[in-house]
Amino acid sequence: MIGLFSFILDRRGELGRLIAEHLAMALLATLAAAVIGIPLGILLSRRERLAAPVLAVANVLQTIPSLALFGLLIPLPFVGGIGPRPAILALIVYAILPILRNTYDGLRGVDPALREAAEALGLRPGEQLRLIELPLALPVILGGVRLAAVLSVGTATIAAAVGAGGLGSYVLRGIATVDTRLVLAGAIPAALLAVIVDAALARFSRSERPMRAGFILAGLALASSLTLLDLRPSTPRVVVGSKNFTESVLLGELVAGTLESKGFSVDRKFNLGGAWLCHRALLSGDLDVYVEYSGTALMDIFKRPKNTDRSVVLASVTADYAGVGLTALPPLGYENNFALVVRALDATTFGLKNISDLRTVQTQFRLGMFGEFLERADGFKGLAQAYGLSFTKAPAEMDLGLLYEALESKRIDLAVGSTTDGLIAAKGFVVLEDDRHYFPPYDALTVVRAAALEEHPGLRAALETLNGRIDAATMRRLNFEVDGRKRDPREVAREALSSLLPQPSGQ
Amino acid sequence: MPRMGALVDLQDVSKRFDAGPPVLDSVSIAVAEGTILALLGASGSGKTTALRLVNRLARPDTGRVAVLGKDVEEWDVVELRRRIGYVIQEGGLFPHFTVARNIGLVPERMGGAEAQVRERVIELLTLVGLEPAEFAPRMPRELSGGQRQRVGLARALAADPPLLLFDEPFGALDPITRRRLQNEFRGLVKRLGKTAIIVTHDLAEACRVADEIAVLHEGRIIQHSTPKALLESPEPGYVAEFIAASLPE
Numbered sequence: 001m002i003g004l005f006s007f008i009l010d011r012r013g014e015l016g017r018l019i020a021e022h023l024a025m026a027l028l029a030t031l032a033a034a035v036i037g038i039p040l041g042i043l044l045s046r047r048e049r050l051a052a053p054v055l056a057v058a059n060v061l062q063t064i065p066s067l068a069l070f071g072l073l074i075p076l077p078f079v080g081g082i083g084p085r086p087a088i089l090a091l092i093v094y095a096i097l098p099i100l101r102n103t104y105d106g107l108r109g110v111d112p113a114l115r116e117a118a119e120a121l122g123l124r125p126g127e128q129l130r131l132i133e134l135p136l137a138l139p140v141i142l143g144g145v146r147l148a149a150v151l152s153v154g155t156a157t158i159a160a161a162v163g164a165g166g167l168g169s170y171v172l173r174g175i176a177t178v179d180t181r182l183v184l185a186g187a188i189p190a191a192l193l194a195v196i197v198d199a200a201l202a203r204f205s206r207s208e209r210p211m212r213a214g215f216i217l218a219g220l221a222l223a224s225s226l227t228l229l230d231l232r233p234s235t236p237r238v239v240v241g242s243k244n245f246t247e248s249v250l251l252g253e254l255v256a257g258t259l260e261s262k263g264f265s266v267d268r269k270f271n272l273g274g275a276w277l278c279h280r281a282l283l284s285g286d287l288d289v290y291v292e293y294s295g296t297a298l299m300d301i302f303k304r305p306k307n308t309d310r311s312v313v314l315a316s317v318t319a320d321y322a323g324v325g326l327t328a329l330p331p332l333g334y335e336n337n338f339a340l341v342v343r344a345l346d347a348t349t350f351g352l353k354n355i356s357d358l359r360t361v362q363t364q365f366r367l368g369m370f371g372e373f374l375e376r377a378d379g380f381k382g383l384a385q386a387y388g389l390s391f392t393k394a395p396a397e398m399d400l401g402l403l404y405e406a407l408e409s410k411r412i413d414l415a416v417g418s419t420t421d422g423l424i425a426a427k428g429f430v431v432l433e434d435d436r437h438y439f440p441p442y443d444a445l446t447v448v449r450a451a452a453l454e455e456h457p458g459l460r461a462a463l464e465t466l467n468g469r470i471d472a473a474t475m476r477r478l479n480f481e482v483d484g485r486k487r488d489p490r491e492v493a494r495e496a497l498s499s500l501l502p503q504p505s506g507q
Numbered sequence: 508m509p510r511m512g513a514l515v516d517l518q519d520v521s522k523r524f525d526a527g528p529p530v531l532d533s534v535s536i537a538v539a540e541g542t543i544l545a546l547l548g549a550s551g552s553g554k555t556t557a558l559r560l561v562n563r564l565a566r567p568d569t570g571r572v573a574v575l576g577k578d579v580e581e582w583d584v585v586e587l588r589r590r591i592g593y594v595i596q597e598g599g600l601f602p603h604f605t606v607a608r609n610i611g612l613v614p615e616r617m618g619g620a621e622a623q624v625r626e627r628v629i630e631l632l633t634l635v636g637l638e639p640a641e642f643a644p645r646m647p648r649e650l651s652g653g654q655r656q657r658v659g660l661a662r663a664l665a666a667d668p669p670l671l672l673f674d675e676p677f678g679a680l681d682p683i684t685r686r687r688l689q690n691e692f693r694g695l696v697k698r699l700g701k702t703a704i705i706v707t708h709d710l711a712e713a714c715r716v717a718d719e720i721a722v723l724h725e726g727r728i729i730q731h732s733t734p735k736a737l738l739e740s741p742e743p744g745y746v747a748e749f750i751a752a753s754l755p756e
Binding site: 113114116117118119120121122123124127131132135136 | 562564584585586587588589591593595599600601602603612613616662666
């Protein structure tokens, strides 16, 4: 507990920024949802026939899983891409229903005798609404706003998956690097924030002048949204991305650190939710560079048939990238292949050495793998087919960061990880041999927007200093520093760079 | 054409809701200026609907309604309603406004200056027998039933309308308060020279408050006369039975 406290205290600067971003996203979304939802609710209370269909649509929107909604928004022009924009839009979609619903219900719940009294007094329709119905419905409407705000604070945690920042960054980074402290450092403030926002809004809805309080709150939301604006001087910056697992974050840090050592200004957009998202972000210009694996690019991004010849794969993806305005640089120097990992004891007991040996245990083994592997063209289905395997128990889908813990605690018996995972050796696990050469080669290579290479003179040269300099042993060691020793990826990358890169002369 | 001297004139109006029996069936009533008319009947007799036709909260299927010599359909509805005070059971006060705001709402909406409105509120509270300094700042929930009705009346009088409509205004009060308010209301309406229509199911109330009584039964007017004539020579059948049932044994 004390360890956690000092851990959080050490990061108070960054934590403060994340809290501000988080709050800004949630409040801005709530404000926008109120601006849309309240007038729409008023309209529905006046046009009863519209109410049922519109509320049904809002209900359906509410049921879209948040990550799916973020995913759907990415390819859209203007609002799409990665960063706070699509995140806020998604949060608005979720926040509209409670506000719309409560506005409608609140207005419909006004005593008909009072509505009629207002009418009989000769109040005009606008006056009836403004002076009588809205003030009487206000507690219910504000209840909806309050619910929407709390929902938004909660859902904003997922926004980190599209690079929007906020406290979700800690949660995602913590899961990716199997670091519980980091998860808690994000989750606890997020929960506290939800409680505080709820209490603040409850107070404001009891206030004597709720309208005035509302304007103050709206002002605060807008002011806090300034934190989302990048106020740093607009020197040209290179945006470096990464996927949401330790090795990808480390590679991102290695690229970013290299560029910084060459004098480039760098923005980090790490822990993005998967290869597809990173690729979309490159195409839309939200990212300038990230490290991808040749096999993944071949089959998942460009949908080419599987090929196990390393140089053929490299040539193919380099050409495909060039076709969409991206440049694939020569490989970094190591392959990160998929690894089917078992406990050492099981390996001995069941005589497991190759993947084909799994047939003897296919009725009893429980499998764990990250979701992407279930779907990928070079993933689980093809593997089972190639080896004639048919597992009795359906594989459990879990985050990469959780796999080895699950394997160690015997909740699963076979984990699909990668050959460079630092925890494999540290925990005494065994990697099964791909004896039928099912997996294509996965050379790590830097992919960069061709336009960015033109915008930033010297960028290519800077990036190429990493080419051929990282071998599998190095990567495994760096992964272990983060996953096994719980160290900060940026720090680990910085240390590694000081030995990997030739020291600048004359300093 | 509306009849001469009638401030309110219902001519052969009929109304039904959906497929049910007619709520009003060829009803004609004229209310002369300065008269208090009671619409007397059991629940479901159509008396409240007849009242709501006057300020256009309801509209007839057939027939015509004229107020102040002009068909209600030709009135701008807001203009019409500002010439008609409306008091309902329990006052219909807005619970989020003070007594003063409830009463001052219409003068305020009609563009009265703040000081003028405040003065008018004091005047009206005094008129209905409530101490202005004590009652102006109160919220409706801090009033007794009788006080609420007094505020309701003050609000109805705020724009100085020539016509007042009362829908069971004393229904929710205890007998003593009810008796007192009935007398005061009649006195006030007469003193101000207003015309009024009051809907009630209570024969004694109708006799005490009104100059004329129209008895409604199943959507038809079956007797329209002075209270005295009604008691002395009721139409045989429903009216006679209604009166007999209303009198003490």
